Amino acid sequence: MDDKKEIIKNFKLFIRSAFDFKENSMYHIKKEAYDEMDNFMLLCFGDMLGIPVPTSYYMLELLPYLAEDFEGWERRIMARKSVYGDRWGDFCC
């Protein structure tokens, strides 16, 4: 009996995610992707925001490839200062 319940539960979950646009799982994945990218950039260029990073000299050669998103990155990192501001977005929008 438990097996059947499990299958039905998974089926419902599948239908919900596949057809419920409000759920918007893509949004969450996108946000996580951006966060990971931002974290990576933080490890590379943290010293420009005052966080001492030992490899900063070697990270400079990555700048040409990451330069385009630099402004956006700085903006998003600064926005992280407020924990509420960051997480509120998850819940309301």
Next chain:
Amino acid sequence: MNKLVFFGGKGGVGKTTSSSAYAYYCAEKGEKTLLVSTDPAHSLCDIFERKIGSKIIELKENLFSLEIDPEEESQAYINNIKKNMKDIVSPVIVKEIERQLDAAAVSPGSDESAVFDKLMEIIIDYEKDYDRIVIDTAPTGHTLRLLSLPELLGGWMDRLIEKRMKAMELYEMATREDKKMKNVIERDPVLSKLNERKRKMEQAREILTDGDLVSFVFVLNPEKLPIEETKKAVDTLEKYKIHVNTLIINRILPDNVEGKFWENRKKLENKYLKEIEEYFSNKNLIKIPLIDEDVKIDNLKHISKYFGEISD
């Protein structure tokens, strides 16, 4: 002594004199010798009374030399990045980033990284062309940081590569591309640069910890502070798997000193000599006397005779 010989020590103990004398000794023996200085004080030029720059010059038969200029090296690195950028990024952003790059060139740590890169490049490029490469390093602190770079950065590189791959995977999922994830990661220029850098660090680490390729000689004076610093430095290098086998005790007073003042100093010196012999009993000790004039290329020959004691 192995093919690559590093000379380290506290500032002012006579590293440059010792490394120059040793290089002279090797050249006299018929070994094609390259003497490299990473010391920002440019003392090598003062001893040989020649202008020594970043291009290899011949000082005398079998003896070649060059000095690594950190500013020149980091400038070249930055300029190369700027050149790359023009092909990849729009002109508006280029201006912004060029500002960042210029500021970064003068930040602490960039000098040491620049010197390290050039030193490794020299070792890799010229190892086959010379019988001996003698490296005069900057005062202890700088040198320790320099030599520990591969060990320290290795971990960072791994972490960065891991992070980048994870980020790219997520990004792929988020943008729902049809292309396979593997392809995009393979073509990511950031990852390839990081992997290249990691490879270079590993190569450097292999070279520096190769007990059959590298010898590390520490220079000290028979005085309290140099001895203490040497003890700490040897321990630290040991941790990075770099073994110090030889110590040069420089500026030893002559035996026939006159006057109460000098007799006292000689007594003190003997005490320190004994301490060095006891503490570093498992190392080769070379004693070089204090000479009564400035060290120039003329009396290098005289000092170089003391290296005859080391077995090759």
